[in-house]
Amino acid sequence: MRARTAIVCSVADQGVTALTNILVLVAAARLSTVADFARFSAVYLVFTVLLGASGAYTGQPLVLRRGEDDGTRSACRSAVAFTLLAATALGAPAAAVCLFVPGDTARALTALGLVLPIVLGQDAMRYAFSTLRLPHLALICDVLRLAGVLGALAVQPYGAGAARLVAVWGLSALPALLLSAVLLHRRTAGAPLKVRPLFRRGHLGRRFAVEFGVGNATSQLSVLGLGAVGNPLVVGALRGATTLFGPLNVLYTSATSFGPPLLGRLGSRRRQVRAAAGLGAVLAATAALWATGLALLPDAAGRELLGDTWPAAAALLPATGSQYAAMAVGTCGLLALRMLDPRTTLSIQVVFSLAAVAFLAVGYALGGITGAAWGLCLGSVCKAVATWTRVALLRGGEAVGQAELSASAVRAGS
Structure with a gap:
């Protein structure tokens, strides 16, 4: 497939x-009371x-492979077989x-456990298609996934419990999973099927999983912690606000997960870094x-999106919007580091993700949910x-190294 076509299919x-991610949460918000949506959230x-841990352990090392x-x-x-086995286990x-x-929350978690192999397996195949440079196949399957989940949720009655919504959402991915397979x-x-290398000590996915654990997962689990020890509605409010930015959230995750195969087509490291910065x-x-x-939306339109959760989510839009702008810059910086040296991102994730949790706790103590x-x-x-x-430090080090190598070659030639 030509590079331009591959990029268009991957972005699409x-x-x-x-769109699937945000519409699932929007549909759940409209079908649920505030309390039920908090449970579903x-x-x-x-x-x-x-999902993030699975992608980090199996998907992200996979897309760094070169060749077909x-x-x-x-x-x-x-990778797909490992994901299905791990999700089932x-x-x-x-x-x-x-x-x-x-x-009710426990019943919803039961439903999640039952559908987990379906939803994680379908996502693993997206990484496989990206690695094989077949993004158009991933696009076809994800369009089917979108149609399935919208059709399934559209026939659910208002007041459907969180367990029912989770089960319907998960089972709706089965047609896309079968087509992908x-x-x-x-x-x-x-x-050949070789699952054993994924268990080895040197598997790069272990490092990426740790990065995710101290990065994305830490902040998300800390939100759950605030809901457990503080106000339970904090989970619904923060998730409602992030739901509104759902498309951006998925794009950011996809940048580090599916960006390497596309940037790898650009050749030089300098062009890759510039593309990541752009x-x-x-x-x-x-x-x-x-x-x-979103800030300019009238309340009536906002309630159409999130139902009773809209007022609490709308109050968080300035902070959440600023956060997502900063996340865009940081995510693409991580993408650049993955291309330069994928082993350099762990320390950044550890230090600043833990710092974000501390900022979250202090902010909640000083100003509540806002x-x-x-x-x-x-x-x-x-x-x-x-x-x-x-x-910048890595690029500077490369430039110095290249300059020293060139100077040594000149001296050797003279």
């Missing part, structure tokens, strides 16, 4: 995925953490345990425009500055 696929947040040989096809098959016991725990099998048939500027401007548009949102924003700003500082 991320857009479809982003908490469970969906757990899924988001598991038997080794790459084998790696794609192995985690989801089935979790569902069994939660089945005996009282409460058929298409992937046709491209990888005959390639993408960061575009995404930051998009976040600012998106936040401005203060917590501004704390998350401050953490994203600090991480973005640190990330691009590391990029």
Whole structure:
């Protein structure tokens, strides 16, 4: 596939995925009371953490592979098989345990455990298609996923419980999973299945999973913690605000997950870094425009989007919009570091993600839910500055190294 066509298909696929993500939460908000949406948001947040961890462990190392040989096809098959096995091994016991725990949230977690192999397996195949440079196949399957989830949620009655919504959302991904499996099998048939390397100590996914754990997952789980020890409605309010930025959130995740194969087509490291910086500027401007548009929405339109959760979410738009603009810059900085040296991002993720959790807690103590949102924003700003500082240092080191090598060659020639 030509590079331009591949880029268009990949961007379109991320857009479809982003649209699916936001429409799921919008539909849940409109079908639920404030309390039910808070429960659904908490469970969906757990899924988001598991999805990110799965992508970090199997997907992100996969897309860093080069070439389209038997080794790459084998790696794609192995990554999908590992994801299905791991999701089943985690989801089935979790569902069994939660089945005996009282409460609506526990029932929703039971439903999540049962559908976990479906939703994680379908996402793993997106990474495989990206690695094989077949983004048009991922786009086809994700369009089917979007149609399935919208059709399934559209027939649900108002007041449907969180467990029912989770089950319907998960099962609606089954047609896309089956289609993805058929298409992937046709491209990888005959390639050996090697799951054992994914368990080895040197697997790069372990480092990426730790980065995700102290990065995205830490801040999201800290929100759940605030809901547990403070006001439970804080989860619904913060998730409602981030739901409005759902397309951007998926695009940011996709930049580090699916960006390397596309930037790899540009050749030189300098062009790759410049492209990452340009993408960061575009995404930051998009976040600012998106936040401005949401702030100008009348209350009636906002309630059409989030129902009773809209007033609490609308109050957080300035802080959340600023956070997403900073996240755009930081995410593309991480993308540049993945191309320069993928082992350099862990320290940044550890230090500044923990700092963001501290900012979140202090902000909540000083200013409630609004203060917590501004704390998350401050953490994203600090991480973005640190990330691009590391990029500049690495590029400077490369320039010095090249200059020393050139000077040595001149001396040797003379």
